[in-house]
Amino acid sequence: xxxxxxxxxxxxxxxxxxxxxxxxxxxxxxxxxxxxxxxxxxxxxxxxxxxxxxxxxxxxxxxxxxxxxxxxxxxxxxxxxxxxxxxxxxxxxxxxxxxxxxxxxxxxxxxxxxxxxxxxxxxxxxxxxxxxxxxxxxxxxxxxxxxxxxxxxxxxxxxxxxxxxxxxxxxxxxxxxxxxxxxxxxxxxxxxxxxxxxxxxxxxxxxxxxxxx
Numbered sequence: 001x002x003x004x005x006x007x008x009x010x011x012x013x014x015x016x017x018x019x020x021x022x023x024x025x026x027x028x029x030x031x032x033x034x035x036x037x038x039x040x041x042x043x044x045x046x047x048x049x050x051x052x053x054x055x056x057x058x059x060x061x062x063x064x065x066x067x068x069x070x071x072x073x074x075x076x077x078x079x080x081x082x083x084x085x086x087x088x089x090x091x092x093x094x095x096x097x098x099x100x101x102x103x104x105x106x107x108x109x110x111x112x113x114x115x116x117x118x119x120x121x122x123x124x125x126x127x128x129x130x131x132x133x134x135x136x137x138x139x140x141x142x143x144x145x146x147x148x149x150x151x152x153x154x155x156x157x158x159x160x161x162x163x164x165x166x167x168x169x170x171x172x173x174x175x176x177x178x179x180x181x182x183x184x185x186x187x188x189x190x191x192x193x194x195x196x197x198x199x200x201x202x203x204x205x206x207x208x209x210x211x212x213x
Contacts, residue, residue, distance in 0.1 A: 004126075006033030009118040013111050015100040017082070020049045021119070022094040027053030030093065052096040056088040076108065085112045095119060104206040106161035151186035151194045157210065158201045168204070175200035 006019050010033050017038070023030040029049035034040060059073055074087040084098045085108055097112045148156075155172070162168040173180045176196040182189065189197070202209060 004031050004119065004122050006031060006119070009033075009115045009122070013115065015103050016097070016111070017100060018045070018048075018096070018098040019115065019119075020045065020052060020096040020098070022049040022053040022096070024053055024091055024094060025057075027057075027094075048096065048098075049094075052084075052086050053094045055086055056094045060088070074112075076105070083108065087112070087116055089120070089123070093123065105163045106205050107207065110161055149187045149189075149194075151189040151197060154194065154197050154201050154210070155183065155186050158204065161205055171204055172197060172200050175203065 004021070006021075010016055010019055017035070018040070019033040021030040021032065022028065027050040029046045032045050032049070034045070055075075056073065059075060063073065074085065076083065076085040078101060081101050082098060083101050083103060084096055087095045087097075089095065095116065097115060099108065099111075103111075155169070158168045158172065162171075169180055169183050172178070172183060176193070178189070178193055178196065182193075183197075186197075198210065
């Protein structure tokens with residue numbers, strides 16, 4: 001029995017259909033988590049794990065052709081019914097996170113990063129020495145020497161998790177009526193402006209509230 005606690009990593013993640021861990025280079029199912037009401041059978045799970053391993057291997061070879069090979073990569077594929085995000089951990093493992101379609105892409109980044117780091121830690125305790133993919137640094141919130149104003153935190157959160165970060169300031173401006181020039185100095189925003197911004201951020205990300213700020 002593998003010592004990974006996938007259920008703990010999946011706790012509180014909405015619309016999650018499965019976590020599959022593939023052992024490389026043989027593309028063999030190493031461990032899996034499915035909700036209790038899942039009807040997927042064992043053979044299909046093993047096949048999916050193998051396909052995830054093959055996909056990572058194919059993408060690594062493609063990157064190599066362009067002179068940008070890396071063992072630590074991740075990609076996301078979306079269909080009308082499913083969305084899956086596949087992460088490579090060096091050459092040892094591949095992790096596939098399967099979601100229902102319709103989850104905002106910014107939240108997929110947030111959820112998969114959270115689960116990835118949890119599983120990375122568990123695997124390290126097994127004796128592995130697996131580093132996070134370089135892509136993860138794109139989603140880490142910057143460290144601050146002291147607590148930042150709420151407006152600063154909200155806009156930084158949006159830049160990290162918005163589907164289109166480059167347009168996020170303009171979208172906030174349209175939704176709140178606050179000029180972009182004022183949004184560029186969020187530490188000077190009034191309490192009323194911050195309340196409007198928080199609601200707009202939730203609307204853009206498709207969430208009810210922001211609990212982790």
